[in-house]
Amino acid sequence: MSEQGRRGQRPDHGRSGGGRSAAPRAGGNGPRAGGRPPQRRGRRGGEVDPVRTAAADTLEAVATSDAYANLVLPKLLRERGISGRDAAFATELVYGTLRLRGRYDAILARCTNDRPLDQVDPPVLDLLRLGAHQLLGMRVPAHAAVSETVALVRSRVSLGAGGFANAVLRAVSAADLETWLDRLSSEIHDDGARLAAVESHPAWVVRALRSSLRAHGRPATELPELLHADNEPPAVTLVARPGLVSPEEVVAQVDRSLAEDATPGRWAPTALRLPGGDPAALPAVREARAGVQDEGSQLVALALAAAPVEGQEARWLDLCAGPGGKSALLGAIAAERGVHLVANEVAPHRARLVAQSTAALPRESVEVRTGDGRTLGEAEPGAYDRVLVDAPCTGLGALRRRPESRWRRLPEDLPGLTALQRDLxxxxxxxxxxxxxxxxxxxxPHLAETSAVVADVLRGRDDVTRLDAREALLAATGRDVPGLGDGPDVQLWPHVHGTDAMFLALLRRER
Structure with missing residues (x-):
């Protein structure tokens, strides 16, 4: 959320009571012509808005099935024929509710008549969060936000729960966002707990990010800005895969109303930022010559390709390739250099995604495999010139695009993940x-998953040199990326670089 949004100037999604778009739809039919199911009726006969219903269904899937919103919601919208402004409204409902859940929980806890939130039925609590986001994070009239959310609670839970929701949301609506944030700031005296509530992050994540900032030479005073950046919806960023399509050719395929505002990436020569639209509608994306990929993700792949390697090159390896974005970028560069890329992925369904991402590459240039990356080094010792280890992790660097991760991950996850990272x-x-x-x-950026893993693996070894990843990044981009610290590793930051918080260490084997 922008500073304006944080302080009460809410984005206008043009929706009034009943959930209908205030603007007329082109052709008079709009998304309803696409087969959207009829509106459900609440327990008292009122219609339940299908757009809010789609948002509620997505939140339920995230809560009960460990699903990811970015996979569930687009499929739901397509199936129900929801598009245009209605789709944008549903998307903001879901992502805003997930991102700011911690903030809304702190506010809701002050509106439930001393009833602890852990005693509120989880489906009701999710819908209260949905209502709170409409009241405090979007320009939805209070009467519409309350009545539509209450109708959802009545239709999905019970009449009694609807009455409870009505009372709670009316209490929330009694103050604006700025007033609520001032109240939280004055009532919560511990700095970490206050930041956790106001900027909507678990307290353990706040502590971890503070430590990481300090370890990379950045002042802890940047922490609020970093947390704030995690709550900003990321730009739509595309990668133009070298040798397959240029950024200019991708722009030429963008709708004319958006093309004027398309801009090159800040750092990566392969990156292109769009102001909106559906990237999947672009021919280059459908044909896998381009793809949706965060600029930080592009930068680490480009840096590996630019790092100095001794001798001739023939084979590269992506050890943990799914879902395939980095494999496709590395594979495109490898094809230009006459090098073969092996993309290895342990999960068959993710290996299929890798095959889709690399579909535009010559078949002789890329090989997609399914196998355990932990044993590949023993099976093929010294067989590759460049190896990418994009290790499974907590994902705390991508909270902008996977906001549910912050509530799903726990500190207890770290030992298992770091053991896997060391093995890989x-x-x-x-x-x-x-x-x-x-x-x-x-x-x-969690230190336990980044520099600590590298230090543990290199301890006692004298056959590996740690390269300066900043120099490789400069060679890859031709640009001096600021704010990378003292090296030799690179840590990117959302609030500094506008990317996910990607960590990169480059290691050369000497013998």
Whole structure:
């Protein structure tokens, strides 16, 4: 959320009571012509808005099935024929509710008549959060936000729950966002707890991010800005895969109303930012010559491709390739250099995604495999010139695009993840040949998953040199990316670089 949004100037999604778009739809039919199911009726006969119903269904799937909103919601919208402004409204409802859940919980806890939130039925609590976001994070009239949310509660839970929701949301609507935030700031005296509530992050994540900032030479005073950036919806960023399509060719395919506002990425020569629209509608994306990919994700792949390697090159390896964005970018560069890329993924369904992402590459240039990356180094020692380890992690660096991750991950997850990360990095160092380079990458700035893993693996080894990843980034982009710290590793930040918080270490095996 922008500073304006945080302080009460809410984005106008043009929706009034009943959930209908205030603007006329082109052709007079709009999304309802696409087969949207009829409106459900609440327990008292009132219609339940199908757009809000889609948002509620998505939140339910996220809560009960460990699903991800970015996978559930688009499919739901297509199936129900919801598009245009209605789709944008549903998207903001879902993502805003998930991002700001912690903030809304702190506010709701002050409106439930001393009833602890952990005693509120989870389906009701999710819908209260949905209502709170309409009241405090969007320009939805209070009467519409309350009545529509109450209708959802009555239709999905019970009449009694609807009465409870009505009372709670009316209490929420008694003050604007700025007043609520001032109240939270004055009532919560611990700095970490206050930031956790106001900027909607679990307290353990707040502590971890503060430590990471300090470890990378950044002042802890940047923490509120970093947390705030995590709550900003990310730009739509595309990658133009080298040798397959240029950024200019992608822009030429963008709708004319959006093309004027399309801009190059800030750092990566392959990146292109769009002001909106559906990237899947672009021919280059449908044909896998381009793709949706965060600029930070592009930068770490480009840096690996630019790192100095001794001797001739023939084979590269992406050890943990799913879902395939980095494989497709590396594969495009490899094809231009006459190098073969092996994209390995342990999960068959993710390996299929890798195959889709790399579909535009010549078949002789890329091989998609299914296998355990932890054993690949032993099976193929010294077989590769460059190896990417994009290790499974907490995902705390991508909270902008997967907001549910902040509520799903726990500190207890770290030991299992870091053990896996060490195993994968050790396998990669076995798989790379002397003179070759390994890139260790995580989409998390947590120190336990980044520099600590590298230090643990390198402890006692004298056959590996830690390269300066900043120099590789400069060679890859031709631009001096600021704010990278003292090196040799690179940590990108949402509030500094406008990317996910990607970590990169480059390691060269000497013998």
């Amino acid at each position: 990095l050790e396998s990669a160092l076995a798989a790379v040949r002397p003179g070759g380079v390994v890139a260790y990458v995580t989409c998390s």
